[in-house]
Amino acid sequence: MTAPIRKAVFPVAGLGTRFLPATRAMPKEMLTVVDKPLIQHVVDEARAGGIEHFIFVTGRNKGVIEDHFDKQIELEQTLKERGKQAELDMLTASLPSPGQTSFTRQQEPLGLGHAVWCARDLVGDEPFALLLPDVLVQSSGKGCLAQLQEEYKRSGGNVIAVEEVPDDATHRYGIADIERGAGASHAVKGMVEKPVPGAAPSNLIIMGRYLLQPEIFGILEGQQRGAGGEIQITDAMITLLASQKFTAVEYEGKSFDCGSKIGFLAANIAFALEREDLRDALLEEIAKLT
Ligand code: UTP
Numbered sequence: 001m002t003a004p005i006r007k008a009v010f011p012v013a014g015l016g017t018r019f020l021p022a023t024r025a026m027p028k029e030m031l032t033v034v035d036k037p038l039i040q041h042v043v044d045e046a047r048a049g050g051i052e053h054f055i056f057v058t059g060r061n062k063g064v065i066e067d068h069f070d071k072q073i074e075l076e077q078t079l080k081e082r083g084k085q086a087e088l089d090m091l092t093a094s095l096p097s098p099g100q101t102s103f104t105r106q107q108e109p110l111g112l113g114h115a116v117w118c119a120r121d122l123v124g125d126e127p128f129a130l131l132l133p134d135v136l137v138q139s140s141g142k143g144c145l146a147q148l149q150e151e152y153k154r155s156g157g158n159v160i161a162v163e164e165v166p167d168d169a170t171h172r173y174g175i176a177d178i179e180r181g182a183g184a185s186h187a188v189k190g191m192v193e194k195p196v197p198g199a200a201p202s203n204l205i206i207m208g209r210y211l212l213q214p215e216i217f218g219i220l221e222g223q224q225r226g227a228g229g230e231i232q233i234t235d236a237m238i239t240l241l242a243s244q245k246f247t248a249v250e251y252e253g254k255s256f257d258c259g260s261k262i263g264f265l266a267a268n269i270a271f272a273l274e275r276e277d278l279r280d281a282l283l284e285e286i287a288k289l290t
Helices: 038-048 063-068 073-081 085-093 112-117 144-155 167-172 215-221 233-241 261-273 279-289
Strands: 007-011 053-058 101-105 128-131 135-138 158-164 174-179 185-193 204-212 246-250 254-257
Touching: 007 038, 007 112, 038 063, 038 128, 038 135, 038 144, 053 063, 073 085, 112 215, 112 233, 128 144, 135 204, 135 261, 144 158, 144 185, 144 204, 144 246, 158 174, 158 233, 185 233, 204 233, 204 246, 215 233, 233 246, 254 261, 261 279
Parallel strands: 007 053, 007 128, 053 101, 158 246
Antiparallel strands: 128 204, 135 254, 158 204, 174 185, 174 204, 185 246
């Protein structure tokens, strides 16, 4: 039997330089897609995927993320007094229960792998989920993390979500080299972070959702800097692959890289178009512009 995955890590300590000047004082993870900050979308996906404890690796200027997941007593009181029940329900529905969140700090943004390592004591000796908050996933059925959890129940080990991109985009991502299975799940043979153009072993990107065994922390402890001078989670996963199984899941859905301006704009349109209260009005506005 595989140990259940109950905890998720959300690294939110990056500088968000691709989104300056918006991120000068505001965390990238608080940028809003339709009417929810990125981090709220991803926490909701994690909850739908069975996560019970939410661990945030924060940094300087990120305090507002902690406030976002706190109870807003005055606001709730005012909404109650004004009879705004729908707004009140919306506010309270997505709030984690007391004790369900933990926050730790990455004092310097040394890379994603280093941010994950900062969560080692909070995760402890159990498998955990890792979700990149600047990647949003739109799927018609189950959320991406729920789909990974299903695979994990079948195969155990480590599970990563992968998605096809055009060949000329592979150099921007971590890439999985796979032994193609019959369905959507494949054994991972290798991984490479940001391969030079033309050298990628496949066009399947490791897009930002992972289920990892705790042995990754021991590897991250001694991990050297890799691509971009940062401590990379992919490099640590490559080491772990020598002793543990990794399964890549071509999940049902589409990801948006909301750390880039175009990905963020596309996500806003895509998520608004699936909302009944916004779809028609938005299409009308777009038609006026084009
Ligand atoms: P990114 O590389 O997309 O974020 O990391 P970034 O470094 O903030 O962005 P740019 O490239 O400068 O625009 C993916 C996630 O990992 C976190 C980020 O906050 C983001 O949510 N991260 C990244 C950390 O927590 N610590 C780091 O050292 C690096």
